[in-house]
Amino acid sequence: MSTSDQERSAREALAIARWTEAGQAPSREVSAEVERPGPHGRELDESNQETGVGNSYGGDGGGLPGLGPLSDFGSWESVAATVLRKTEDSAGFDPSSTSFDRCQWVAFEDQFQTMPFLTDITSQSRDTSISSLSLLPAVSTVTQLVGGLVAPDTLADIINSIKKIGQLTVQNEGLQEKDTNMQLGVLTVVDGDLRLGLLRTTVRMEYRTGKGYQQLNQQITVSSLIGSLDFGMCVRNAEALLAWDGQDVNGWVNGTSSSAYPPNTSPAWGSTVTLVSAVWSNGRVTVAGWAPPGWVLKTTNDTTQGWFDIEGGRVHAGTDGWFTLETGRLINGQAAVMAFPTGDNTAPPSPESNLITPRPTITSAVWFDGHVTVAGWASPGWVLKTTNDPAQGWFDIEGGRVHAGTDGWFTLETERLINGQAAVMAFPTGDNTAPRSPQSNHVMPA
Known part of the structure; x- marks a missing residue:
């Protein structure tokens, strides 16, 4: 190992050690956050607080790099789930409990955003208004925050998980008024990235005789943190990760307070x-x-x-x-x-759905004379590109730019493969900054 590698290894080991210990000894910033007024500007009374947690997982089917020394985990998703468990443990945060502890709530968010295994973290927040008759603005706000950062199936599961937390809140009786602190964890595979996310908001509820819990008319703030798992950092520190209590992605999804509840079906969701x-x-x-x-x-x-x-x-x-x-x-x-609601377009319709760029489909990949002939379907007229490593970008076909035909059919010849498998991505123009399709399915050349 070179001197520079030794220095990097020491820096990373120190960062991991400090991070795991931080939840046990909160920083001044975390302590200051704990002392801030509670939701809606009121003095925080933990006796009127509850926590509702859900986790969502999905992906676009894109390939991830080899696990190397982390092969015992079985998948990168299990690596991520284990890191998230360590995040909970170091903050003392129990996602399966509905009890609210302000210190643990704040510490978990701090541990998440300072996680040494997470890169390119995006932090956003949006305000919206909800009522007992309209919860659709909350769903729309979440879609605006993370819709472009997660796979489509993950977005659908996020919305489903929000409704499950809503059902937990309705059934968790005992208080006349309460603040429900909602947290949604996100784990999604997008274009060769494994992204970890955290969504939070607080909703004020009131119990009404004969109607149960209902949301008061209020403005809420929905916040999001999303970053990408640093594969290299994980591989270099495999020994530390393997020593932690392991968790697979199913355990992470099913280990929350809302996981056993059905989605809430109130008409207020729209x-x-x-x-x-x-x-x-x-x-x-x-x-x-x-x-x-x-x-x-x-x-x-x-x-x-x-x-x-x-x-x-x-x-x-x-x-x-x-x-x-x-x-x-x-x-x-x-x-x-x-x-x-009927075939008649004059009846009040739903809002327009979210937009999805269709994923190309490879139907065949065959070795011939040192390259792979790939054929399949993509958006008509769009430019097809390949790569050896999605993290390094996508590139025009070696022999010249290739477009899908007017019917969407394409064929191309390439030497680029992702972990030995053929894959393509489609772009409306040759500009990689333009909106692009998800990665195609991955096919092992025959």
Whole structure:
């Protein structure tokens, strides 16, 4: 090991040691935060407080690097779940408890944002207003904060988890008025990144005879922290990670106070439509997501021209709200859906769904004369790119720029593979800063 490597190893070991000890001996900043007034500017009375925690996991199916000395974990998701468990333990925070402890609440957030294994942390917050009749603004605010940073299926699970925390709050009786401190953990795979996130807000509730708990008319602040797991840091410090109490991603998801509750079904959540996935295949896009049960799904190329039944016939959301459909209609290259209570477009519809750029699909990858011939489907006219390492960027095909045809079909020849597997990404132009598709499926060349 070189002198520079030894120095880096020492710095990292010290940073990890200081971080694990910080929760046991809070910093002055954390102590000052504990002394601040409680939610809504009132003096904090912990007897009127509760905690509701949920965790959400998902991903776009993109590949992650090899685990190397961390192979005993079985997956990078388990590595991340173990780091998150250490974050809880070092802060003394119990995600399975509804009891509120201000010191632990503040310490956990501090431990999360100072985590030495997390890079490129994005911190945001937004204010919105909610009432007992309208919770949709809270869902919209969360979507605005993290919709572009997580995989579509993770966003859908986040919204589902919010509703599960809502149900926990409704059923956790005993106080006339209370503040519910809501926390949602996020673990998602996006474009070769493993992202860890933390969403928080506090909602004031009042118990009303015959109606149960209801949200008071109020303004809430939703905050988010999201960063990427530093794979190199984890590998270099494998010995420390392997010595911690391990946790797989299922244990992380199911170890919260809200995990056993069903989603709350109050009409106040509104008639939202959430797309979970959109995938190219055979010249069409297969779209899946959630909508009000029984409602009719419609798509369009241009919102000013109206919304139309699916080309192959009318599609309804199932009794549980799940739907799948195939369409050739996109709005500026992105899938979008609107739901109607009947087939009549004059009935009040849902808001327009979130937009999803469809994922390209590789149908074949074959070795020939030292390169791989890749064929599949992508957005018509979009530029296809490949890479050996998503962290280093995506590049035009070695022999020249390749576009998907007018029907979406493409073929290309490349020597670039991700961990031995073919993968592509599609861009509307050759500019990598433009909105891009998710990574395609990964295929081992034949």
